[in-house]
Amino acid sequence: MANLSVVGKSVPRVDALTKATGAANFPSDFRVPRMLHGKIVRSPYAHARIVSIDTLAAERLPGVEVITTALNTPPIPLAIGFCDKHIFPPDLIVRYVGDAVAALAAETEDIAEEAASLIKIEYEEFPAVFDVNQAFEKNPPAIIHPHLAEYHLRSEQVGNKMMRDLERPNVSRHFKIRKGDVDKGFAEADLIVEDRYYTPKLQHCQIEPSASVAWFEPDGTLKIKASAQSPHLAKLVICHAFNLSPAKVIIDSPYIGGSFGGKGRPTTDPYAVLLSMKAHGKPVRVGLTREEHFHCANSRIATTTYIKDGVKKDGTIVSRQLRILVDTGGYGDGAMILVRNCAFGAVGLYNIANFKFDSYGVYTNTAPTTAFRGYGSPEITWAIENQMDVIAEKLGMDPLELRRRNLLRDGDRDVCGQRVVSMGAEKCLDKIRHWIEWDKKPHQEEGPWRRGKGIALGTKFTTAGYQSSAVVKVQPDGSIEVRHSSNEIGEGINTVAAQIAAESFGVSIDRIRVLGGDTSICPYGHVSASSRETFHIGNAILIACSEAKKDLFEMAAPKLGVLAQSLDIKDRKVFVKGQPEKSIEVTKLFSPSGLGYAPGKCEIIGKCTFEIPAIPEDPGTGQSERIAVYYMYGAEAVEVAVDTETGEVRILKNAGCFDGGTPINPKMCEGQIEGGMTMAFGAALYEQQLYGQKGELLNASFHDYKIPTIEDVPDNASMVALLEPVPQPDGPFGAKGIGEVCSIPAPPAISNAIYNAVGVRIKELPITGEKIVKALNKKGNNSKA
């Protein structure tokens, strides 16, 4: 990539100034005059039937404007394809503590809260099931969705024909991969290693809580200021839920205060819309409290993974079998694709001749679930990358060497049948090996603290078959306006978009204006997720820029007396290639006087919708030539200190090296890596949603659900983000993505380091001090015996 002037440079983010001055307006800041405050009334039971709802006392409270309940609201679906969730349960059955049963709007938040407390609801409690293994049984203690078989599917949403396990009433989906013959592989193996790993439910903990303000204009147009990770998807859901024309729904989500998957599906918008409808179109704000966020705003799936590997003495893994129970909570719509896609966290790294994978989506009476940075890959990787170290120890092999021996290489087919390209995992492994001084034992001091080193690999796919769009407009002064189908949730897409457009037109980045997040002015596109934005929107912008330039060149060609094909553009001048002195300023192509329209063309606009189509997999074997657009790779090395008396773990040094293709903005990629690794420290050491015996969440605040603070990460010299760019042939300037893969290897790397330090392996996340002490005591007793 020679001669690039904006792409590949660490320019400051285009949104940094507005955010640093406090001027950036987030949905949760948004207020309008006459606005009502909505409140959702929620179930205190995990599984129960609503018997009666008495709203009389609440209605009498001055300032209460509207009340709507499960008893008087028609079924309003909250998903387009597989739909197990409605605004209120139409069958009047609540399925987790926090399920919505009524909503109201009042003049102030205080009145709304008081009114909510005055609504009397009688329930008939049902047996509930919280344990995924019990829920998975053929005769479970509770059947959570008795009418599951009647729920509608939409094939493009769920990948392919969704398979149920008809004998297990709480199983919503069963996904399979089959390659070779695992039993034959196990028979040929010199060593069999079998184990069970667990990851708990987590909260995204975006610092901005979800909030929506919805109102109807006099002409019936619905406007929503929404905390939407994907405004176009949110719009589809709202149009479908309320049977509204897409022409009359506008969602605006300019800046979102973090999402990580959690704001991917509407949580507050539908309630704001419903209440506004009932209040004759008045603006209604529904904002979640932090406590509600923990209870109800969708969490990460919990997984139980059974892994069995057959290995040859030389370290070759000949057979791998994985069975995963995915706890999707009371509602699994947001997690339904996850039950399939978590599989691809298991296929992208290692070359294994015989492979069998089964994942099951299982309902429990706990919080509903959705995507969370990595889409199932972190959960599967937790099992696999612990297992790799267990195998290495049993074989007496270096764990790095074991991984290297089994890695996929460019040109191989992965276990799903897709050809491997731009595989950077081995280079990443080499870099962190060097950084952590792998061959040097950690320095041990006197006292209870023991040090250890660990490494792990990670991979993440980007799903094929999703579109992104861009519209590029040339302004009469040669500035460029880019409208794209995504929005700025913190990932930096507006900056990436500006850099790519600036490079294409040969202008400085301050000549680019980027618009995203507003469905009324930005083109349609699929989700802002799956580490897909830089690649898809970047490619769409590049093609849209070419289209716009073609128009400009056609206008300039006669004026310069050459063919359009011989023209190029830089510094707002169209010039003849090889003869830069033969040029015309862009502004001279517009009239009158370089301000208005382009004669004969009116506006100079290029547009593009970009997609890499998927080839649907065989439902029996999961095999396909193209499930993923590409895979991203990475390796992480960590040195920890473990207090053998208290079990406390300190991360002393940490380096992650990731291959996300050629970076458009290296500093922003580093930022993603540093943030992704830190988020994963929390998942490794302390984050989990804790439930009581009645299914009530016990730690619904930042006080009780700890996320990493600035004092929990190593000092800057010991916390390193490295890039190993392997250019992606079809990526914009060689780029892929980076946002998810960087949050995948840390937990197993930390687990491997703890094992290296004190010789115990905790297989259920998080690795708390209590678990370490218990394991150390057990080990001590065993060795005494």
Added chain:
Amino acid sequence: MKQLMHFKVNGKNYDLAVEPNRTLLEVLTEEIGLTGTKMGCNEGDCGACTVIVDSRAVCSCLILAIEAQNITIETIEGLASAGQLHPLQQAFIDCGAIQCGYCTPGMIMAAKALLDKNPDPTETDSRRALQGNLCRCTGYVKIVEAIMTAREVMKGSSSKKKL
């Protein structure tokens, strides 16, 4: 019942009729319209609503407005002067310390309170001062880098003033 209250925010005086149970955060964002201060938890756990009250960084969600009368209150909107960004704002931009940006105003205010008190903090001092400010995007690396950068810039300009 509303009471007449007087606030001094970013050097400006405000006389407002406010319910006595309103927090300083609510008055700043909803009454005065300074929405740069962010609500993240309303429980004093996340630091997104950090403002400087009487030279101390505090969570504005934990203070009743009635307690914040007649004392100097600084918010993110008051940091830039005469169109010139505060060195911390510039450093946050230059170092890439901002991602989603929701924690940013609170981070910058907490860092300013530190630098106002201690012009030469170490990395450890900075981490201690910002331990109550949560960020879910950045991993804090570039935030620390920004504070260290601003420290150097501010040391440079204050030594110039002395000359």
